[in-house]
Amino acid sequence: MIQAALFGIIASMTAMKIKSIRPEIGLVIGVVSSFILAAYGLKEMKQVLDVFETIRSYSGIPKSYFQILLKLIGISFLCEFTSNICKDSGQAAIGKQIEFAGKLSILVVSIPIFQTLLETVQKLMGSGT
């Protein structure tokens, strides 16, 4: 963790310095350091997901729901990450569009869950015609 913090401080210092001389290359430094930090964070997350997997296998929840959950986490992470990068580079409009697309794709991914919910409710109500 200390490594990530140090890396972040060094990267932001150099990015600030280079931004005054060469704005576009300063921006690239900011982008590449956030990518490296994100990759570092994801490696940490792998162990957490493996533990979740073992817990899920005991509890008997079907794998498809867990997969949808993982997809949601991935989509929200990516969309947050890219929209912040766009905001950093001054393109707030593009960032907002990415957030909007992310929300839509989250909705699309979670449609099956709504369907199963409605089916179970239908069964419970005994489709009272």
Place this chain on the structure above:
Amino acid sequence: MSVNIIFRIAAVGILVTILVQVLKHSGREEQAFLLTLAGLILVLSWVIPYIYDLFESVQTLFTIS
């Protein structure tokens, strides 16, 4: 977590800036602009592997298709 990619990009930035000043003073504006583009493209080519690694790990980790 290697920091040298950051310092390499910074070095390219400073180098490009100095060369652009030299070209400007010797009256070659177009070469200065082309040099800026070349520096930017070189830096971007260094950055792309890191971007690819991140998206690859996100895809495998969250089983996004």
